[in-house]
Amino acid sequence: MSPPKFVTCPPAFAQLFDEGEASMSSVLSKATWDIETGTHHVAGDRYVLIRAESLTVGVQEELEKVLGSGKDAATYRLGKALGSTTCRKVASTYPDFSREQILALGPIAFALNGFSKTTIREESNLAFDDSFLMFYEHSNSFEAESFKQNGITTPKTACWLSAGFVAGWCTEALGFNVESREVSCTARGDDKCIFVMCVPKKLREVSKDLCTKHGIASDPK
Ligand SMILES: [Zn+2]
Numbered sequence: 001m002s003p004p005k006f007v008t009c010p011p012a013f014a015q016l017f018d019e020g021e022a023s024m025s026s027v028l029s030k031a032t033w034d035i036e037t038g039t040h041h042v043a044g045d046r047y048v049l050i051r052a053e054s055l056t057v058g059v060q061e062e063l064e065k066v067l068g069s070g071k072d073a074a075t076y077r078l079g080k081a082l083g084s085t086t087c088r089k090v091a092s093t094y095p096d097f098s099r100e101q102i103l104a105l106g107p108i109a110f111a112l113n114g115f116s117k118t119t120i121r122e123e124s125n126l127a128f129d130d131s132f133l134m135f136y137e138h139s140n141s142f143e144a145e146s147f148k149q150n151g152i153t154t155p156k157t158a159c160w161l162s163a164g165f166v167a168g169w170c171t172e173a174l175g176f177n178v179e180s181r182e183v184s185c186t187a188r189g190d191d192k193c194i195f196v197m198c199v200p201k202k203l204r205e206v207s208k209d210l211c212t213k214h215g216i217a218s219d220p221k
Contacts, residue, residue: 006111009120013104016126020104023094027112045089052114055161056146072160079164080171086113087172099128103173106166107136115162116141116193123210128174134197135210138162144187158187163195170197181207184216 004017030043040047063071086109091102103126107118116138123135138144143159159182167180180197184190194216196207210216 004108007107007118007120010122010124013120013124013126016100016104017108020101020108023097023101024105024108024112043093052142053146053149056143056158057150057152072156075160076164076167079161080168081164082161083165083168083170084172085168086165087169091172099173099175100126103170106169106173109169110162110165114142115165130176130199130202132170132174132178132198133206134166134170134180134195136166136195136197138193138195141186141193144185144193147187152187153189154185154187156188157182157185157193159185159193159195162193166195167197179203183207183211190217 003014004021006021007017009017027043032041033039034041040049060071060075063074067074083106087102087106090105090109091097094102094105097105107120111117117140119137119139121135121137123133125131125133138159141159141162143162147154147158163180163182167178170180171177177200178197179200180195181203182193182195184192184194186193196203196210198206
């Protein structure tokens with residue numbers, strides 16, 4: 001068995017993600033462009049290709065004018081809606097897949113959509129109860145990368161759409177609500193974009209414990 005390509009994960013999860021990649025690998029060959037109608041489809045679904053930097057820097061500037069400090073929560077909720085509805089569609093495409101397999105398709109879909117590659121860290125516990133924990137990194141977040149390419153250092157973590165997408169996907173696959181919090185972000189000068197995701201009632205405490213354990217300064221620098 002070859003290691004998963006779209007996800008880096010502990011050995012215990014490798015088979016799950018490897019099977020997920022195999023099932024979705026054919027999707028890449030089902031992308032079509034129709035110049036006459038101005039449409040782009042992947043496996044029958046219509047997609048809109050948006051330049052990452054415009055979606056990040058340009059949209060955030062406009063959102064801040066309208067929403068002020070509420071732009072981060074709005075962006076997170078937009079990401080969560082994107083993640084949950086995409087997961088629902090994928091689950092209907094693979095009706096024979098278990099909930100574990102649908103959950104595992106999340107980081108693969110995340111990579112196929114161009115958000116980032118995901119690294120799942122050892123402390124993660126992909127259980128279908130409130131002990132669920134995903135402690136993970138996005139090694140090349142399109143959001144952080146866009147800010148950096150524009151020479152912008154953000155005062156806070158910046159990958160709200162990514163955090164929301166993953167939380168939305170996992171909430172849909174798990175069947176109960178989870179939230180994701182970015183505790184380290186390259187857009188504000190940290191070494192990595194690192195996230196903690198679990199049920200909301202545990203998020204603050206679990207994030208604090210993991211940050212302490214790994215020496216992560218989760219507050220803005
Ligand atoms: Zn980030």
